[in-house]
Amino acid sequence: MKNIFFSFLFIAGMFSAQLPSMNLWKSIPDGPGPGGENKVSPKGSLTNVSIPKLIIHQPVNPNGIAVLVISGGGYAHIESGSEGYPASEWLKSLGITAFELQYRLPEEGWATRSVPFQDAQRALRMIRKNAGKYNIDPDKIGVLGFSAGGHLAGYISSTFNTNYYPPQDDIDLISAKPNFTAMIYPVVSMLPPNNTTHSFKSLLGKDSDRSDQMKLSVEKQVNDQTPITFLAQSEDDPISPVENSILMYQALKDHKIPAELHLFQSGGHGWGMGKKGTNTGEWTDLFLKWLKANGVYNSN
Numbered sequence: 001m002k003n004i005f006f007s008f009l010f011i012a013g014m015f016s017a018q019l020p021s022m023n024l025w026k027s028i029p030d031g032p033g034p035g036g037e038n039k040v041s042p043k044g045s046l047t048n049v050s051i052p053k054l055i056i057h058q059p060v061n062p063n064g065i066a067v068l069v070i071s072g073g074g075y076a077h078i079e080s081g082s083e084g085y086p087a088s089e090w091l092k093s094l095g096i097t098a099f100e101l102q103y104r105l106p107e108e109g110w111a112t113r114s115v116p117f118q119d120a121q122r123a124l125r126m127i128r129k130n131a132g133k134y135n136i137d138p139d140k141i142g143v144l145g146f147s148a149g150g151h152l153a154g155y156i157s158s159t160f161n162t163n164y165y166p167p168q169d170d171i172d173l174i175s176a177k178p179n180f181t182a183m184i185y186p187v188v189s190m191l192p193p194n195n196t197t198h199s200f201k202s203l204l205g206k207d208s209d210r211s212d213q214m215k216l217s218v219e220k221q222v223n224d225q226t227p228i229t230f231l232a233q234s235e236d237d238p239i240s241p242v243e244n245s246i247l248m249y250q251a252l253k254d255h256k257i258p259a260e261l262h263l264f265q266s267g268g269h270g271w272g273m274g275k276k277g278t279n280t281g282e283w284t285d286l287f288l289k290w291l292k293a294n295g296v297y298n299s300n
Helices: 002-018 080-093 115-129 148-158 198-203 210-215 243-254 280-293
Strands: 021-023 045-047 053-057 066-070 097-102 141-146 180-184 228-234 259-264
Touching: 045 080, 053 080, 053 115, 066 080, 066 115, 066 148, 080 097, 080 141, 097 115, 115 141, 115 148, 141 148, 148 180, 148 198, 180 280, 228 243, 228 280, 243 259, 259 280
Parallel strands: 066 097, 066 141, 141 180, 180 228, 228 259
Antiparallel strands: 021 053, 053 097
């Protein structure tokens, strides 16, 4: 069974390479970066991301919804094989156009550690720019992130008006605000006692001060313009303590942002579409019901 699972991840990686894609930049900011081609592990994990892009999972009959899908990996690698690819294919099966983000990693030789924020912000603008081409409603563009990808999704959702890079073209005049956000077993806070994640190490490091930690804590960026947000996490998560989602939910409620939080008794971390023997796989149905309740998704 284990070999079959790894074979699926390898095949998923191959399919990702064959899907249509869209480069994010005419001139990639804060280079030069690592150079060369992406490196893909047997499990479908990406490193050496020199050219950030969107992998397009386009349904035959799009329903107007688009989702920017962001895999986790502690900002040190991108877990496409177990998170981004299967989630994008699931969305595609529902008629939702999924754009899987291959984003730059902060410790791969870039001039700043904010390169993931640059890529995610640019990606949302590009999706909205190409709404007509892909039959997307520009008011139904969301972002879905796992683990560190949940941090990235949540962070850009509240800081969409921050200029993370110098404007390059008319795309950068377009709104980068998502219409909805989903954070699955997310990293949220960079403040003690939740500053033990690899995401913290990749973005801040041991020499960071409290002001930097505050600045990169998603719950501290929530404001009255933050999009409606869906959260799901396991209470026994050993990587990103469940308090991350609780802090985020409380921040959303403090700002009267419509939000929904689902905590599973068990499942650990990194379960993607769901872990066998737990009920974590229910997050997908809960997410769709939440989208429907908020007028985004209408099932036939």
